[in-house]
Amino acid sequence: MMKISLLQEAKALDFENKLKAYRDEFYLNDGQIYFDGNSLGLMSKRAEMALDYLTDSWKRYAIDGWTKGAYPWFTLSEKLAELSAPLIGAKKEEVIVTGSTTSNLHQLLATFFKPTEKRNKILADNLNFPTDIYAIKSKLEQHGLDPNSHFIQVESRDGHTIEEIDVIAAMREDVSIIILPSVLYRSGQILNMQQLTQEAHERGILIGFDLCHSIGAIPHDLSKWGVDFAFWCTYKHLNGGPGSVAGLYVNERHFGTAPGLAGWFGSDKNRQFDMSHTMTQAMTAGAYQMGTPHILSAAPLFGSLEIFHEVGIDAIRKRSLELTNFLMKLVEIELDGYGFTISNPREDHRRGAHVYLEHPEAARICKALKKVNVIPDFRTPRGIRLAPVALYNTAEEVYDMVQRLKNIMEHETYKEFSNAREIVS
DSSP, X not given: OHHHHHHHHHHHHHHTOTTGGGGGGBOOOTTOEEOBTTTSOOOBHHHHHHHHHHHHHHHHHGGGGGTOSSSOGXXXXXXXXXXXXXXXXXXXXXXXXXXXXXXXXXXXXXXXXXXXXXXXXXXXXXXXXXXXXXXXXXXXXXXXXXXXXXXXXXXOSSSSOOOHHHHHHTXXXXXXXXXXXXXXXXXXXXXXHHHHHHHXXXXXXXXXXXXXXXXXXXXXXXXXXXXXXXXXXXXXXXXXOTTOOOEEEEOGGGTTOOOSSOOGGGBOTTTGGGOOSSOOBOSSGGGGOOSOOOHHHHTHXXXXXXXXXXXXXXXXXXXXXXXXXXXXXXXXXXXXXXXXXXXXXOSGGGBOSOEEEEOTTHHXXXXXXXXXXXXXXXXXXXXXXXXXXXXTOOHHHHHHHHHHHHHHHHHXXXXXXXXXXXXXX
């Protein structure tokens, strides 16, 4: 009876889902349950159409595509910024779609990390994604500073989460700038960005956030909170496609701060083609662009962001919480006794858009899931990330996935595989 009631609960959640029509907007493989949208979101038909249109504009207009068509290339980054801004609670002028996560972090560090004799350290956490850590260390070295003594990393108490009070305790007088994730990529913990920003500013410290695992999944209010800057990719929850162009946010109070890495697309649009060797920078976040926009890599975002504009981030968040809460409930009931641990925060306000399971055999379990047409995400050493995405996954898929996983554990079919990660996991 329990299985029937849980399945009926799944069907009821899907029947009441106000976003269910959007599932048809995405390309889904028959029989496959795709729970890896927090690594790479699925292609939508609108994203495909937008890419086709921009490709055609190159064919049709050639050089005149910079100023002609529905999406003129010259202002493409600004138009995409306008669509992105509501997702992070920002003014359109505070956002620009440009670069990659890593290049944008390098730009923001080059712009805002100005070490002095008193303030010359960077603060982060020890669970952050490696690219952020690499960028921070390289920036310190460029200033002639030793990362071993000038890079402070807040330690996790449990290996999964970061306590805000520990971050605050590390905000010493010698800290110049703080870089933190909005959502931890493994455990899915949401950090209290508002609290951390307030505490940093009370101590005269700049603070920025990596939004890669939160944009398109949870609401933000960056401008109201006073966050100094932020950066993100667009191929996860925003469904922009592999290698899609990233974005950055700079609070308007910093407009006029010279870009640390200057390039001609950071110019005032009205002066850019003056070709002066003295830069007149844009008085918006556009100042922190560098080179020519990657038109075809940005194109799908017009279609994907249009969907977010229609639906609204609050509705997406509501549905996401329904799915992840249901998933955790099923794990506790159906997978009890099989050695799984739910290692993400349980509270809605502290949990992002995925569930993080741990198991000693995680790598081989992920391979077994793929064999039965479930696409999870393995994270070393023993993590399984499962992301039921609000726009295209269903509660019934959550139920089916757990049943397939239970079958794998009952029959120990995961033992057919080695317990080592694949090259890309």
